[in-house]
Amino acid sequence: MIPNSIIKHQPVMLATALTQLQVKPGVWYIDATLGYAGHTLAMIEAGASVIGFDWDQTAVDHVTQTHPDLIAQNRLLVFHEAYSQMETIVRSLDQNIQDRIVGVLFDLGTSVPQLTSSQHGLSFSADGPLDMRMSPKKQGVTAADLLIFMSQKELTQVLRDFGGETDAVKLARAIKTSPEPIKTTGQLVAIIERVKHRTGKLHPATKVFQALRIAVNSELDHLSSTLPQALSLLDSGGRIVTIAFHEGEDRIAKHTFRDWEHQKLGINISKHPLTPSLTEIALNPRSHSAKLRTFEKL
Numbered sequence: 001m002i003p004n005s006i007i008k009h010q011p012v013m014l015a016t017a018l019t020q021l022q023v024k025p026g027v028w029y030i031d032a033t034l035g036y037a038g039h040t041l042a043m044i045e046a047g048a049s050v051i052g053f054d055w056d057q058t059a060v061d062h063v064t065q066t067h068p069d070l071i072a073q074n075r076l077l078v079f080h081e082a083y084s085q086m087e088t089i090v091r092s093l094d095q096n097i098q099d100r101i102v103g104v105l106f107d108l109g110t111s112v113p114q115l116t117s118s119q120h121g122l123s124f125s126a127d128g129p130l131d132m133r134m135s136p137k138k139q140g141v142t143a144a145d146l147l148i149f150m151s152q153k154e155l156t157q158v159l160r161d162f163g164g165e166t167d168a169v170k171l172a173r174a175i176k177t178s179p180e181p182i183k184t185t186g187q188l189v190a191i192i193e194r195v196k197h198r199t200g201k202l203h204p205a206t207k208v209f210q211a212l213r214i215a216v217n218s219e220l221d222h223l224s225s226t227l228p229q230a231l232s233l234l235d236s237g238g239r240i241v242t243i244a245f246h247e248g249e250d251r252i253a254k255h256t257f258r259d260w261e262h263q264k265l266g267i268n269i270s271k272h273p274l275t276p277s278l279t280e281i282a283l284n285p286r287s288h289s290a291k292l293r294t295f296e297k298l
């Protein structure tokens with residue numbers, strides 16, 4: 001059991017997400033990124049039922065251990081799977097559930113507990129193996145492996161595209177010319193700190209860690225291949241809401257929703273993304289880069 005005291009994930013843009021999803025009682029929503037169930041529990045409190053996915057065993061264990069009542073009442077179904085399995089899994093459920101799915105939420109990226117524990121090798125403040133796989137049993141390649149397999153040019157590209165890292169060339173050179181194989185987060189942080197100094201609040205390793213995590217877990221591919229699954233599972237008038245913290249993810253939602261509208265599959269509600277209020281950013285600085293988009297199926 002995970003003590004509640006260490007779980008400090010605040011759901012981002014909670015009220016806006018619920019409003020955009022038009023949450024109402026008696027119907028089903030899919031939470032593609034269950035995490036610590038912040039959004040899910042609010043939907044259930046509003047009288048809805050939720051099918052939740054997460055590829056992180058710790059998050060799934062936390063939710064199943066803290067809410068056995070909701071699971072027993074069939075208000076919450078929890079799957080320890082990548083959300084790209086969504087269509088296969090939901091199509092295997094009772095038809096009565098499948099016919100009442102009116103919303104799908106993607107609150108992308110990582111939760112605070114994932115970023116602060118050494119468990120997945122995502123934290124640059126806790127030393128641990130440089131792994132970053134969110135489903136270690138199903139994925140072969142770790143971040144440490146990637147640093148060996150990728151050429152300096154490929155690594156530069158990954159740091160730039162997935163991390164928005166402006167020092168990508170220098171960092172990729174330093175990583176690829178390291179005299180020892182880089183096996184731990186501490187080793188990687190030490191190399192980054194030799195090349196980059198902290199400016200402002202951001203730790204110099206933030207963007208490199210984000211880029212490697214996205215590459216190891218093929219996060220952008222998961223999103224682009226799953227949005228059409230979400231659309232096909234939705235009832236007419238149902239909505240998809242994405243909350244992205246990374247430009248690449250937000251671009252996928254933006255282009256997909258725009259293309260779907262051109263194909264007359266529904267309405268792209270968010271010509272411009274919604275963002276958190278200044279109050280929310282002050283209370284939860286992690287929310288500052290969030291962009292929320294909505295699509296409604298015809």
Ligand SMILES: C[S@@+](CC[C@H](N)C(=O)[O-])C[C@H]1O[C@@H](n2cnc3c(N)ncnc32)[C@H](O)[C@@H]1O
Binds near residue numbers: 107
């Ligand atoms: C930002 S957190 C979600 C937080 C959640 N909305 C809450 O309020 O507690 C994102 C979660 O999505 C999960 N996740 C990210 N990509 C995933 C994927 N492709 N398949 C399944 N889970 C994924 C992560 O493990 C993480 O727990």
